[in-house]
Amino acid sequence: xxxxxxxxxxxxxxxxxxxxxxxxxxxxxxxxxxxxxxxxxxxxxxxxxxxxxxxxxxxxxxxxxxxxxxxxxxxxxxxxxxxxxxxxxxxxxxxxxxxxxxxxxxxxxxxxxxxxxxxxxxxxxxxxxxxxxxxxxxxxxxxxxxxxxxxxxxxxxxxxxxxxxxxxxxxxxxxxxxxxxxxxxxxxxxxxxxxxxxxxxxxxxxxxxxxxxxxxxxxxxxxxxxxxxxxxxxxxxxxxxxxxxxxxxxxxxxxxxxxxxxxxxxxxxxxxxxxxxxxxxxxxxxxxxxxxxxxxxxxxxxxxxxxxxxxxxxxxxxxxxxxxxxxxxxxxxxxxxxxxxxxxxxxxxxxxxxxxxxxxxxxxxxxxxxxxxxxxxxxxxxxxxxxxxxxxxxxxxxxxxxxxxxxxxxxxxxxxxxxxxxxxxxxxxxxxxxxxxxxxxxxxxxxxxxxxxxxxxxxxxxxxxxxxxxxxxxxxxxxxxxxxxxxxxxxxxxxxxxxxxxxx
Amino acid sequence: xxxxxxxxxxxxxxxxxxxxxxxxxxxxxxxxxxxxxxxxxxxxxxxxxxxxxxxxxxxxxxxxxxxxxxxxxxxxxxxxxxxxxxxxxxxxxxxxxxxxxxxxxxxxxxxxxxxxxxxxxxxxxxxxxxxxxxxxxxxxxxxxxxxxxxxxxxxxxxxxxxxxxxxxxxxxxxxxxxxxxxxxxxxxxxxxxxxxxxxxxxxxxxxxxxxxxxxxxxxxxxxxxxxxxxxxxxxxxxxxxxxxxxxxxxxxxxxxxxxxxxxxxxxxxxxxxxxxxxxxxxxxxxxxxxxxxxxxxxxxxxxxxxxxxxxxxxxxxxxxxxxxxxxxxxxxxxxxxxxxxxxx
Numbered sequence: 006x007x008x009x010x011x012x013x014x015x016x017x018x019x020x021x022x023x024x025x026x027x028x029x030x031x032x033x034x035x036x037x038x039x040x041x042x043x044x045x046x047x048x049x050x051x052x053x054x055x056x057x058x059x060x061x062x063x064x065x066x067x068x069x070x071x072x073x074x075x076x077x078x079x080x081x082x083x084x085x086x087x088x089x090x091x092x093x094x095x096x097x098x099x100x101x102x103x104x105x106x107x108x109x110x111x112x113x114x115x116x117x118x119x120x121x122x123x124x125x126x127x128x129x130x131x132x133x134x135x136x137x138x139x140x141x142x143x144x145x146x147x148x149x150x151x152x153x154x155x156x157x158x159x160x161x162x163x164x165x166x167x168x169x170x171x172x173x174x175x176x177x178x179x180x181x182x183x184x185x186x187x188x189x190x191x192x193x194x195x196x197x198x199x200x201x202x203x204x205x206x207x208x209x210x211x212x213x214x215x216x217x218x219x220x221x222x223x224x225x226x227x228x229x230x231x232x233x234x235x236x237x238x239x240x241x242x243x244x245x246x247x248x249x250x251x252x253x254x255x256x257x258x259x260x261x262x263x264x265x266x267x268x269x270x271x272x273x274x275x276x277x278x279x280x281x282x283x284x285x286x287x288x289x290x291x292x293x294x295x296x297x298x299x300x301x302x303x304x305x306x307x308x309x310x311x312x313x314x315x316x317x318x319x320x321x322x323x324x325x326x327x328x329x330x331x332x333x334x335x336x337x338x339x340x341x342x343x344x345x346x347x348x349x350x351x352x353x354x355x356x357x358x359x360x361x362x363x364x365x366x367x368x369x370x371x372x373x374x375x376x377x378x379x380x381x382x383x384x385x386x387x388x389x390x391x392x393x394x395x396x397x398x399x400x401x402x403x404x405x406x407x408x409x410x411x412x413x414x415x416x417x418x419x420x421x422x423x424x425x426x427x428x429x430x431x432x433x434x435x436x437x438x439x440x441x442x443x444x445x446x447x448x449x450x451x452x453x454x455x456x457x458x459x460x461x462x463x464x465x466x467x468x469x470x471x472x473x474x475x476x477x478x479x480x481x482x483x484x485x486x487x488x489x490x491x492x493x494x495x496x497x498x499x500x501x502x503x504x505x506x507x508x509x
Numbered sequence: 510x511x512x513x514x515x516x517x518x519x520x521x522x523x524x525x526x527x528x529x530x531x532x533x534x535x536x537x538x539x540x541x542x543x544x545x546x547x548x549x550x551x552x553x554x555x556x557x558x559x560x561x562x563x564x565x566x567x568x569x570x571x572x573x574x575x576x577x578x579x580x581x582x583x584x585x586x587x588x589x590x591x592x593x594x595x596x597x598x599x600x601x602x603x604x605x606x607x608x609x610x611x612x613x614x615x616x617x618x619x620x621x622x623x624x625x626x627x628x629x630x631x632x633x634x635x636x637x638x639x640x641x642x643x644x645x646x647x648x649x650x651x652x653x654x655x656x657x658x659x660x661x662x663x664x665x666x667x668x669x670x671x672x673x674x675x676x677x678x679x680x681x682x683x684x685x686x687x688x689x690x691x692x693x694x695x696x697x698x699x700x701x702x703x704x705x706x707x708x709x710x711x712x713x714x715x716x717x718x719x720x721x722x723x724x725x726x727x728x729x730x731x732x733x734x735x736x737x738x739x740x741x742x743x744x745x746x747x748x749x750x751x752x753x754x755x756x757x758x759x760x761x762x763x764x765x766x767x768x769x770x771x772x773x774x775x776x777x778x779x780x781x782x783x784x785x786x787x788x789x790x791x792x793x794x795x796x797x798x799x800x801x802x803x804x805x806x807x808x809x810x811x812x813x814x815x816x817x818x819x820x821x822x823x824x825x826x827x828x829x830x831x832x833x834x835x836x837x838x839x840x841x842x843x844x845x846x847x848x849x850x851x852x853x
Contacts, residue, residue: 064564150729151713193714195687195851202634204604207597346566352719356742412563414594415601458713462680462730 008140015362019370024069027062028367031070032374035077040085040390041397046078046317047333047440051220052401054213054341055408064345065360069367071341075334076128076371079317080379083120083310084386088113096313099281103298103305110301114245114383119303120310121379122252123259127311128372130263131270131318135325136365138271142326143354149327151459152470156479158452161329164486165441172436179437183445186210193454205417212340214409214422215446219439221405222426227433228398245380255307258288262311269312270319270332280319284312318368325349325361329448333440340447344412550794552615556585558785559618561602563595568619570819571783575617575647578811584802589617598686599624600633607640610788614795617644618788622690622781625835629842630688630852638839641786642796643832645803648816649824650736652694652755652779653767657726658748665753665773668732669702676709682730684718684739688851690781691718691734693842694755696849698770698777708849722749736781737764738820755779760822782824784831800828 018024031053038049053074057067082097087104100120107116149157165176189199190209200206265287266280288308289298296302320332328349330336342349347357354361379386409422432439456470463469471477556579558572569591576589594602599620606618618641628638654665662668662679671678683691692712699707713730715721718739725733726748733740733749737760743749753770754760755777760767770777787799806812807825815821826834846852 147723147727150724150727191686193687204597204600204634207600207632208595211595344563346563346569346717348716348720350720350723352723352742356719412593413596413601414592415596415605454714458730461711461713464677 008136011358011362012136012366014359015364015366016370018065018359018363019069019366024066024363024367025370027066027070028073028371029374029378031073032077032080032371032378035074035079036081036084036375036378036386037077037389038074039078039081040386041081046075046082047337048220048224049078049081050074050334050337050341051216052224052405054337055217055221055405057341057408058213058411059404059408061411064347065363067345068338068341068360068364069371071338072364072367073371073374075317075338076314076368077375078334079128079314080121080124080375081386082313083124083306084117084383084390087116087120087306088387096278096281096309096316098278099285099309099312100306102285102309103300103302106299106301107303107306111243112301114243115247115251115303116301116306117383118245118247118380119251119255120306121376121383123255123262123307123310124314124379125372125376126256126259126307127263127266127314128318128368128375130260130311131267131315132365132368132372134264134267134271135318135322135368139322139326139361139365140354142322143350146326146350148475150473151455151462152476153473153479154455155452155459155470156476156483157327157329158448158455160479160483160486161444161448162452163483165444175435175437176441179432179439179441180445182432182437183442183447184449185445186215186442187446187449187453193450193457205415209450210421210446211344211412211418212443212446213344213412214418215425216337216340216443217405217409218422218425219429219432219442221401222422223429223433225398225402226426226430228395251303255303258292258304258307259311261287261291262308263315266312266315266317267319270316271322278313280316281309281313284315285309321368325353328451330444333443336440336443336447340443343447550614550792550798552585552798554615555587556589556615557617558589558591559602559606559616560591560593561595561599561619561624562593564593567621567783568599569593571619571621571647571785572617574815574819575619575785575806575812578806578809578815579802581811582805582809584805598627598632600627603633603636603641606786606788607636612790613788614791616788617785617799619783620786621783622838623685624786625838626688626690626693626842629839630846638836640789642789642791643835644785644787644796644799645807645827645831646782646784646824646834647803647807647812648821649780649782650738650820651760651822652691652781653733653735653737653740653751654695654698654753654755654770655722655725655733655735655740655744655749655751656731657728658750659728660731660750662732662752663750664768665698665770665775666702668752669699669704669775672699672704672710673702676704676706677711679731680711680713681732681734682713682715682721682724683734684715684721687712687714688846689714690779691721693845694777694779695734696845697779698753698755698775700845700848701770701777702775725749737767737822741820753777756822762817780822780824782826783821784826803827 034053035049038052039046050071053071057070062070083100083104085091086097086100087108090101090105104116104120107113162180165180189206191197191207262284265284269280269283285305285308288304292304296304298305320335324330324335324339328339330339339349347353347360406419409418429439459469471480558576560569560572562568572591576591579585579589594605602618610616627633656662668679681695685691695710695712696707699710718735721735722733722740722743724730726743737754740749740751744751751767753773754767755770757778759765759769787796804827
């Protein structure tokens, strides 16, 4: 029952007028960014981080706004899936299958409304799961010593393929680049590495600068290259006709999707794409011939949406309790936490209880806001998504520059950010995924430190690394996690592609 | 270090601050004139406080909370703007103050023992303590050495005896880098207790005190070295047993049952003070104004309640006394760092 009182306090934080206002702003911007084809939630959050800094927000307000962006981006991804058959992000791919056919039948408004309700259900279920599971896991985290943490980070790297991998080799290259950048700075024993006596490099490379450069600035460079001033194809939405019965009909699908999505989200490396995929396929299995999947079945819209929203909240569990992100977007959120001087882990639930529970409460509040935003106001989003990027991206870039400058007040960081932007552009051209770079940068120093500590404690005895049951378990999972996606991944992806291909 | 003090909200508070009446401002200014000898200097317009770290840390807290009290006491005409300039453990801000802000009479920079430690170990490349003006300290967080509740060590001498037999028998965890203040506190205590082979003592560095404490409470590392304010949570829950506080006498309030190292026969002190410096080449009047302002702040009810809320202990020095303290602390840290081979 301690959880309840913390949660009530959390609502006190989340419902404070200015926090509520920023949650609304975040939800709105998140939906918008999520809806832009190609800009996923990780980019969305990365692009909006500087906004939080340039507004000079208090830590809890910044986090609340960005979790609202995160949740909003998951909602937004469905808009272009349904209307244009172009997924806003990878997890929204499955929504195309039945969403686009529905829109073609002139039921676009219904598809958008149903998917909003399903998204809401998915997030709600997963947030309740987060509330129940996170404090338990946080207590459990006390049993993690250096050896266990080392194995855990190894697990996170081993399962990287599940997050991004189209080409496993490029994922490895990306992670290695991240690890290399992470070695810059004064290391754990006080030795300077690659600092060249430049004071700004003593503390290593700031994650936030790297993230904003890699994601936001490179996006601008892509835009300049494409000169896509013309805007997107026109999207039309009919008038909404939705009865309670329609909502009741999709409830079982949404609940199943939400639960499955949550489980997929909690597992490291699985992420939202898997959540929406298994939710959809399960739904198809369960309903069998009773549904007309692929031809515009509302349940085929509900299940994957509930699944990917469930997974996105589920991914917060390992991030908050152990500091290991379960998805690309949570990696970005983790970087934000660290730069706000909040260390994720068991202590955060006691020392920064107001922030953690404020954020969790904000997820719940944000969900209601998003539901309200997404049913009656969906027309506004559709119209805004037709705004040509030539107006949108310069604003984004300006916010990025102001935000980064306000963190440290040195121009050095701005040059650094631009350099990362150019690097990000090159990486994306080479199809090297960006998320593993961020993970390498984030987790590399921690992994190295824990290895060092484990060996210091054991006075140099390497067997300490697999001396506890927990550590052995983690090593086993890491090996399974490394091998499984290379076997199952291509099969899964092919089936996903096939189904999308058939539907389109 | 309390990571999330409420004063961080002052950023938003900007909008809610009433526009001060000129009369009140005049009265406040007059009071300051009477109370101090500094007739010539009055801060005009914006005053800046430079926090050499990201938002949320100890220096950020020092700036934001002192800024708030300066505003409340009308010692500044408008607001105090906190500027974060992270990098090199304060080195970037120090270099900025020395090279770009000399003569700026409206700039305060937050400092603490971490600043003197890095100065002593030559980590601010080519810079030393004479290049800035030391204004004053407004509180301190005292060092502690603690173990988990299941530990076999019941007091500080027992722990030190174990170290005397084998310097690697007890592993310490702390929130500062190797050679940083948390590490030095262990060495100060060990040296005072007569432990030999100081460089052999094992110290594990974590990102912050909280992380280090979790490892100690979880039974992975033997002992914790940190500041008293960091340990409040785990002390209350009973998971952490504080063996000694490194203060001159016992701390007030809830902390009064924690023995000092001194009363256990180990003469070790470890105050982590919080204070400010200013750029060089400022006028004597300006320097005096800020020294007096810090004295006024320290004595105010507003600041005393900030201290109680955030676990800061009484510790106040200003002007020459503070400057001498800073220099002698730098000297002793330098000596100790040489002893253990951190620097040559």
